[in-house]
Amino acid sequence: MSPAPAPHGHRPPRLARAVPALVPLLGILALTACGGPAASASKGDPVRVSLGAANGTRTVKAGDKLRVSAAGGSLVKVVVTDPKGRRLPGGLGDGGKVWTSGEPTAPGTKYSVAVEAKNAEGGTNEVKESLTTAKADKLNKVELSPGSQGATVGVAQPVSVAFDFPVTDKAAVERHLKVTTDNGTTGSWGWVKDLSGKDRVDWRPKEYWKPGTKVGLRADLNGVDSGGGRYFAKDYDLNFTIGASQVIKVDLDSKHLTFNENGKEVKDIPFSAGKPDAQHSTWTGIFPLLAKEGTINMNSETVGLGDAYDKMVRDSMKLTSSGTYAHAAPWNADKVGRVNNSSGCIGLTDADADWLYSKVRVGDPFEVTGSSVRGRAAENNGFGDWMVDWSQWQKKSALPSSS
Incomplete structure (x- = not known):
């Protein structure tokens, strides 16, 4: 059957014309x-x-x-x-x-x-x-101390951030560092150039930490320019706890040290310190224990001493970056408690060194006093933050009124 003709005067409907949709212009990046x-x-x-x-x-x-x-x-x-x-x-x-x-x-x-x-x-x-964003052409990295996440450390341990490359914009970096404690401990950042020549910034409390304090560091450094177009490419976190108060008081004149725990003397230990001359005398000052290194080789050539020695030394407790230790010194046993006769370290009998090594932890302060030809160690020789009084330490911050 043929289709019915269209009514006179009407045309078949046309298809609607497509209308293009309007869309916003999105940014086109080279990245x-x-x-x-x-x-x-x-x-x-x-x-x-x-x-x-x-x-x-x-x-x-x-x-x-x-x-x-x-x-x-x-x-x-x-x-x-x-x-x-x-x-x-x-x-x-x-x-x-x-x-x-x-x-x-x-x-x-x-x-x-x-x-x-x-x-x-x-x-x-x-x-x-x-x-x-593009990756940075030059990067800077950090080393945190304490070096172990969740560590328990001594009451003199600072929060420390050491940099692989120089930091020329110290204020910009410091603004992105934040220390928190669970008891509102007062402290301040201070910048030093450590003995290796690296820039380092430490946060130390006004006084020794209160035992049991929970400490956290948040370093929001990702994308921060440390200066000269050298950037950090990540953030860092560190958490640690302060242990019992353990203070080792070292008297170079009496040639005895005392191990004090929570304010009470626990043990008196005789020792022999450095010879009383400009090359060998033991530094004075406050030295947070840097590391417990166990048995190590000690060679005079590595610390620039003229008299040659090359010994395997046990119970090595590192106090300065320049190589001052407390350690066992059986070769000097007859001098312990009587004569300062070492090359600058604090020498103990084997038994006393074993005991002390078993007790101390990183961050415990060795407070060395008495007569020393060389005198006080430099503040950058290890964690010498406590060599500086509080008002002077605050001035080492790159920011005003740091706390």
């Missing part, structure tokens, strides 16, 4: 960038959003501040977060046309960017995008 879907404006054209560095380049390098800019309207809200959910702070400018981060971006980090925008007609749209 890795992925655009997400954006909702169309409720009325009028959507605001176009682009990303780049605050210096005007599209490429966001390590240390650049991020810029989000709008065309065809203004920005209402910008939220930038890193993979850990931490927000990159920033603010709007130029009448809402631009948002600029208040801090530099971190190297090699993927940021998520969420934008709310409004056009001239009052229509709104949302844009979501992500970008990954």
Whole structure:
């Protein structure tokens, strides 16, 4: 059957013409960038959003501040977060046309960017995008002390951060370091150049730690420029506990030391210290124990002494970076308690060295007093933070009123 003819004066309906949808212009970066879907404006054209560095380049390098800019309207809200959910702070400018981060971006980090925008007609749209910043060409790394997570240490142990490369912007680095305690311990950062020539910053309490204190370090250094375009590429955390108060009082004149626990004398131990001359006498001062090294080889050539010795020494307790130890000295047993006759170390009998070594922990202070031709050790010879009185130590911070 033939189809019925169309009524006179009517034409068959035509297919509707497709109308292209309007989409916002997402930022195109020279780095890795992925655009997400954006909702169309409720009325009028959507605001176009682009990303780049605050210096005007599209490429966001390590240390650049991020810029989000709008065309065809203004920005209402910008939220930038890193993979850990931490927000990159920033603010709007130029009448809402631009948002600029208040801090530099971190190297090699993927940021998520969420934008709310409004056009001239009052229509709104949302844009979501992500970008990954370039890796830094030069990096700086750190070494933390105490070196073991969750360690129990002595009452004189500082929180210490040593840097592989020089830190020329010390204030910028120090702002990203935070020490917390469970009892509100008062302390301050102080910068030193250690005996190896490396920059180091230590946080020491005003007085010896209270036993049992829980201490935490948070170093939010990822993306921080330590100076000269050398960046940190990660954050660091450290937690440790202060043990019982163990103070070793060393009297060079009496040639006896006392081991004191929680303010009470536990044991008196005779020793023989360094010969009373400019080359061998034992340094005085307060020395937090740096390490328990057990049996080690001691060679005079490594510490610049002219008289040759090369011995395997047991119960070695390191006090200075330059090589001062308390240790067993059986070859000098007849001098212990009578004559200072060593090359600068604190020599003990085997039995007393065994006992002391079993008791001490890293961070316990050895308080060395008495007559010494060489006098007080330099503050950078080990953890010499306690060689400096509190008011002078506070001045070593790169920031005012550090606490």
